[in-house]
Amino acid sequence: MKKWTRRAFIGAGTVAGGGFLLGVAGFTFAPGRHSLVSADAAEKGQLTTWITVTPENIITILIPHCEMGQGAPTALAMMAAEEMEADWTLIRVQEAPALDEYANGYIVRAVGGDYVPAVMARGVDYGAYKIAEWFGLQVTGGSTSVRGTGEFGMRVAGAAAKDMLLAAAANKWGVPAAECAAAKSKVTHAASGRSATFGELAAAAAVLDVPTSPALKNPDSFTIRRTSVPRVDIPSKVNGTAKYGIDVTLPGMAYAAIEMAPVFGGKLKAVDTAPAVSMPGV
Amino acid sequence: MAITITVNGTSQTLDVEPEMPLLWALRETLGLTGTKFGCGIAACGACTVHLDGRAVRSCTLPISAADGKTVTTIEGLAADGTLHKVQAAWIANQVPQCGYCQSGMIMAVAGFLAQNPKPTDDDIDAGITNICRCGTFARVRTAIRQLADGEGAAS
Numbered sequence: 001m002k003k004w005t006r007r008a009f010i011g012a013g014t015v016a017g018g019g020f021l022l023g024v025a026g027f028t029f030a031p032g033r034h035s036l037v038s039a040d041a042a043e044k045g046q047l048t049t050w051i052t053v054t055p056e057n058i059i060t061i062l063i064p065h066c067e068m069g070q071g072a073p074t075a076l077a078m079m080a081a082e083e084m085e086a087d088w089t090l091i092r093v094q095e096a097p098a099l100d101e102y103a104n105g106y107i108v109r110a111v112g113g114d115y116v117p118a119v120m121a122r123g124v125d126y127g128a129y130k131i132a133e134w135f136g137l138q139v140t141g142g143s144t145s146v147r148g149t150g151e152f153g154m155r156v157a158g159a160a161a162k163d164m165l166l167a168a169a170a171n172k173w174g175v176p177a178a179e180c181a182a183a184k185s186k187v188t189h190a191a192s193g194r195s196a197t198f199g200e201l202a203a204a205a206a207v208l209d210v211p212t213s214p215a216l217k218n219p220d221s222f223t224i225r226r227t228s229v230p231r232v233d234i235p236s237k238v239n240g241t242a243k244y245g246i247d248v249t250l251p252g253m254a255y256a257a258i259e260m261a262p263v264f265g266g267k268l269k270a271v272d273t274a275p276a277v278s279m280p281g282v
Numbered sequence: 283m284a285i286t287i288t289v290n291g292t293s294q295t296l297d298v299e300p301e302m303p304l305l306w307a308l309r310e311t312l313g314l315t316g317t318k319f320g321c322g323i324a325a326c327g328a329c330t331v332h333l334d335g336r337a338v339r340s341c342t343l344p345i346s347a348a349d350g351k352t353v354t355t356i357e358g359l360a361a362d363g364t365l366h367k368v369q370a371a372w373i374a375n376q377v378p379q380c381g382y383c384q385s386g387m388i389m390a391v392a393g394f395l396a397q398n399p400k401p402t403d404d405d406i407d408a409g410i411t412n413i414c415r416c417g418t419f420a421r422v423r424t425a426i427r428q429l430a431d432g433e434g435a436a437s
Contacts, residue, residue: 067380068380069378069379069380069381069416070379230373230376231376233378233381234372234373234376234377234378234381235373236381237378237381237384237385238356238365238369238372238373238378238384238388239316239356239357239359239360239365239369240314240315240316240317240355240356240357240385241316241357242381243315244318244382246315246318246319247315249313280299
């Protein structure tokens with residue numbers, strides 16, 4: 001076991017097509033103001049990927065939670081887009097795949113409540129993370145999506161992405177990053193009047209070091225959060241394209257039905273499968 | 283048994299048991315999964331489709347009863363890429379939550395308004411009996427009232 005740190009682990013890489021991937025691991029395991037991840041997170045493949053920017057300036061945000069009518073994908077995308085200074089109309093949202101890499105453990109920690117004494121917090125954090133890791137939990141529930149993944153995952157991922165895009169612009173123009181500003185999916189350098197879209201900067205930004213603790217916005221300056229935007233999931237729910245569990249078909253998929261014992265404590269004596277087997281399609 | 287139905291404008295000949303519920307034929311045989319299975323006893327309305335223009339609950343309707351008829355599902359409600367006015371009103375009012383019942387709800391409302399373009403609240407109560415476990419009924423009613431008043435988003 002390598003040393004555990006409270007420093008967030010963030011990684012970035014390029015993807016085919018010149019896109020820009022920004023991954024943040026560990027934030028969803030964080031119970032409070034810190035993040036808790038394994039120091040060997042990258043070796044173990046725990047790096048998770050949330051934000052992609054295409055050359056066409058479209059930002060795709062992966063959401064590691066289910067949409068169940070609570071609107072979490074919309075809320076989480078807003079939290080990332082806010083910190084990133086993105087143009088909300090250019091944001092796209094995708095469900096993260098059901099893979100261990102996208103496991104989230106905040107719900108485990110949330111079970112302990114917010115009442116853990118400070119001296120015990122680190123141990124509880126560690127325990128919560130280990131439980132999530134062991135079980136490969138990818139959980140949606142307990143009101144944890146926004147206060148866990150949103151606060152410690154999406155906000156930081158968005159802020160880190162913005163800082164990288166600012167740095168890429170500064171490098172390109174030979175100016176200090178502090179003189180560049182991001183807004184509406186564009187970086188501008190006011191003094192020289194230059195500007196570039198996030199999409200134009202994404203490939204260069206993706207090869208930069210990722211800031212581990214980017215500054216988050218003051219809520220007073222929020223422009224996307226604190227507004228009411230149409231939910232991203234609703235169009236697919238009015239035209240029949242939204243996929244539910246019952247809509248999934250896999251090759252060779254079999255169907256099962258349960259025949260309950262008609263009396264409490266009943267024991268199975270015998271099964272005659274012939275009538276079932278004779279049915280069409282069996 | 284060969285059954286011929288026109289589904290969303292396309293004629294389909296199906297070799298299925300005559301007692302197969304229409305819902306099964308749509309979802310399993312034709313792969314149109316936008317229409318949902320809810321209760322299976324025509325009580326909740328999640329499976330609502332249009333049969334010759336009228337809203338029916340497809341989970342208990344035998345496919346033989348649809349032979350030679352025209353079926354429209356949620357996938358076929360929009361015409362030429364333009365949302366049906368009920369669909370547009372559903373987006374404008376942000377009606378769906380989990381959305382599972384909403385294919386049936388939208389088909390029920392579309393059929394209902396076709397029969398009764400200016401419903402009263404009592405008409406709505408009597409005509410729209412679909413069940414939504416998220417409890418979107420207030421927004422459903424608001425959207426229907428807007429459509430009845432001609433205020434529906436007409437995108």
